[in-house]
Amino acid sequence: MPIRTILILVLAGAASLASAQSVLFNNAGSTGEDPGLATGTTAANGTPAPFGASWSELQADSTVQSHANAVAGFASHFTGSGDLYRFADDFTISDPTGWVLESVSLYAYQTNALGGASPFTAINVRIWSGRPGDAGSTIVFGDSVTNRLLGSTSSQIYRIFRTTAQPSPQSADTKRLIWKTDASLAGAILGPGTYWIDWQYTGAAPGAEAFSPALTFAGMRTRGGANARQFRTEQAGAWADVVDMGKPALALDLAQDFPFILRGMVRCPGDFNNSGGTPDDSDVAAFFDAWNEGDPSADVNNSGGVPDDADVFTFFVYWAEGC
Ligand SMILES: [Ca+2]
Ligand SMILES: [Ca+2]
Ligand SMILES: [Ca+2]
Structure with missing residues (x-):
């Protein structure tokens, strides 16, 4: 030799x-740590958020103010039997050498969960090449069994329904604290391309719910190109687009995107063992x-x-x- x-x-x-772990991708469109959920410290009806916290209030259409989103969060939990839910949204790697992923931050609440400890005790994650549910799509990382939970901490953001929606405005309350849950993606080394990340929570209480709030931007019910997917056994075990039907009933049905932040490093070909x-x-x-x-x-x-x-x-x- x-x-x-x-x-x-x-x-x-x-x-x-x-280890040069940094934000590689933020689905809110920035390169920072803001997940794209907080809408400020004062709700549309004037209610102040608790000290140190922010609201994440469902938004009204900026041109049709009487039309607002209706769904605070979409189910993304394992129930043990019968219904089970998964969630997926897409991201694109354009760096020609690809990415060495370390972790993902995901966001969800459990209505009426007690404060203190996270209501989520496990999370499984997969990464797909191709859109989940489409013929020819394949899972390139992860499975639906392995618990990849690294930690789950309060985001200090409370999800609330639209406080000025008509005919039935809802009060701003603190029943839906959003938790930032980090899951390991160690071992996920991906080349350039478009992928889908897919997740599912397990609660501390058997069958307890996890609700994923959609990305929320001031004055917008959604954004162009929103395309997240949800897997629901009640829909005959199929993946379907996630849509907020809005209120009142004649408000447009709008597809949604969801907050997630990918961390890791751009792969460096000379760093053959990807140690950073x-x-x-x-x-x-x-x-x-x-x-x-x-x-x-x-x-x-x-x-x-x-x-x-x-x-x-x-x-x-x-x-x-x-x-
Ligand atoms: Ca998307
Ligand atoms: Ca060669
Ligand atoms: Ca190295």
């Missing part, structure tokens, strides 16, 4: 591992392990076939470039 021997001899000192930070000796070792085994991951020049000397050359170009 002369090429390996030579290359290892020229390696400089190793850099330390550094500057490529080091361990990446060289990992590359040659894969290369010796003929593993497709060592075909770093994407030429197809068995990894060969050209891949070694390409890998060291990446490795020298750093991240």
Whole structure:
């Protein structure tokens, strides 16, 4: 293995591992931590939010003020029998080297849950290539069994119905505290493309509900291109578009999108073991392990076939470039 021997001899000192986990995607459209739920500290009817908290109030149409959304949250929980629900929304990876995902933040409330601890004790997550329910769509990460819960904390945002909706305005209350729940996506390494992430909560109480609130922007009942999906056994076990029918009844039925934030790092080809930070000796070792085994991951020049000397050359170009 002369090429390996030579290359290892020229390696400089190793850099330390550094996990560079940051926001890769926020479905609210920003690159920050705001999930796209809070509508302010004063409800439309003037009710102030509790100190330190915000409302997430269902919005009215900016041009037809008498038309408002009607659904505070859509079911996204496992019930143990009979009904069970899943939820899915899409994201696109445009970085040519792809992403190394670490976790996802998801948002849901349980009506009348006691404060203090999260009402959610487990969450399972999958990632699809293709839209869930469509022929040919495949699951590329995760399953519907593994609990990926990392933590669940209060968002300090209370979901409320429209407080000025007619003919039956609803008071602003604190029955629907939204919890930010983080789930591990460790091991999800995805190339460029469009994917769907799909989730399902389990509550502390058997059969307890989880309701996912839709993305909420001031003066908008939805946004263009909204396309989230919900799986419902009561709909003969099918995936369907998530629609808020609005109120009053003649308000438009509008498709919705949902808040989620993906964290991780843009994949760096020289960081072969995806450990983050500057490529080091361990990446060289990992590359040659894969290369010796003929593993497709060592075909770093994407030429197809068995990894060969050209891949070694390409890998060291990446490795020298750093991240
Ligand atoms: Ca979407
Ligand atoms: Ca590395
Ligand atoms: Ca190759």
